[in-house]
Amino acid sequence: MKTLLTFVLLCLAPLAHANDQMRDWTFASGEKMQAEITGFDEGTRIVTLQSSDGKTLALDESRFTPIDRAWILQWVEQFEEAEALLGKIGGTITRYTTTGAFATTYSVYVPAATATANDEKPPLLFLFHPGGDGGRVIYRYIESAAALGVTLVSFDYFKNTDNNPEREAEMLQRFTAILPQIEAAVSHDGNRMFMGGTSGGAWRSYHYSAQVPRPWAGILASGGWLGGEQWYDLPYPRMRVAMVNGDKDQAANSCIDSDTEVLQRANTVVSVHAFEGGHQMPPPSVLTKALRWLLEEDGPAEAAP
Numbered sequence: 001m002k003t004l005l006t007f008v009l010l011c012l013a014p015l016a017h018a019n020d021q022m023r024d025w026t027f028a029s030g031e032k033m034q035a036e037i038t039g040f041d042e043g044t045r046i047v048t049l050q051s052s053d054g055k056t057l058a059l060d061e062s063r064f065t066p067i068d069r070a071w072i073l074q075w076v077e078q079f080e081e082a083e084a085l086l087g088k089i090g091g092t093i094t095r096y097t098t099t100g101a102f103a104t105t106y107s108v109y110v111p112a113a114t115a116t117a118n119d120e121k122p123p124l125l126f127l128f129h130p131g132g133d134g135g136r137v138i139y140r141y142i143e144s145a146a147a148l149g150v151t152l153v154s155f156d157y158f159k160n161t162d163n164n165p166e167r168e169a170e171m172l173q174r175f176t177a178i179l180p181q182i183e184a185a186v187s188h189d190g191n192r193m194f195m196g197g198t199s200g201g202a203w204r205s206y207h208y209s210a211q212v213p214r215p216w217a218g219i220l221a222s223g224g225w226l227g228g229e230q231w232y233d234l235p236y237p238r239m240r241v242a243m244v245n246g247d248k249d250q251a252a253n254s255c256i257d258s259d260t261e262v263l264q265r266a267n268t269v270v271s272v273h274a275f276e277g278g279h280q281m282p283p284p285s286v287l288t289k290a291l292r293w294l295l296e297e298d299g300p301a302e303a304a305p
Helices: 002-017 066-089 112-116 134-140 142-148 165-185 200-211 256-264 284-294
Strands: 023-026 032-041 046-051 056-060 092-097 105-110 124-128 151-155 193-198 218-222 240-246 269-275
Touching: 023 066, 032 066, 066 134, 066 142, 092 134, 105 134, 124 134, 124 200, 134 142, 134 151, 142 151, 142 284, 165 200, 193 200, 200 218, 218 284, 240 256, 240 284, 256 269, 269 284
Parallel strands: 124 151, 124 193, 193 218, 218 240, 240 269
Antiparallel strands: 023 032, 032 046, 046 056, 092 105, 105 151
16 A cells, blocks of 8 residues: 555656746845746846746846856757757747637747648647746757658647646636637648647646547657546547656656556557656657657557557
């Protein structure tokens, strides 16, 4: 019984802090906090942080220690490097906003090869992120998407809520409402629609595959999980699931067996891919391998014998 209890706790513990972008910050005063950086104004030198409980703080750069100020600079340079990568591999990233009661911004990456091809509509991968920073995180997927001709749709609004029922109900209603608009606006093959993301983004993808009816072809789950027994009875569709975990991501790895067992009840085929690291985004080479596996068959996968 003790072993089983330990396993369950490991599986459920990450839900409260399932954001791979969170880090520990130290202020010059000696105070500490866990938060995600979401913005930096190079003119005013104001840093915007979002704490683990969802609060937004705007702080002057001088309040941080030298090592944290160096990280802020690195954060800015990462985005500049991402834009340079886009120029190198080609394609476009465009921002859109849906209309109606649930106006929602999202970013679309269209690979260069896809933009010029007219004979076949491309597969489409919807991306969710634990911190809701889809306009920035989309760049981490473009190398793999360009290599395989996959169009990306990356959302800003959807983020971790610590499983808050009211906020989750609103987000589900929002996604259900805006999905037809995006399907009409973004060229894609309706039988090759995938969802995915890291950590809480994978968690959301799993749930929406069961809650929003579509012929979902599969899920790209990086460091993700179903979320524990309360989610085991959702009507998950027959599809393909690529679990992409760091070899040191103890929490996510502890859920692989139980989650696979649940998914296989729906005749889902699961493939596990590993990389050296913890609870973080996989490197492009591993991400590309997992995405290529998802694309091996159009539509829902055949069940394993």
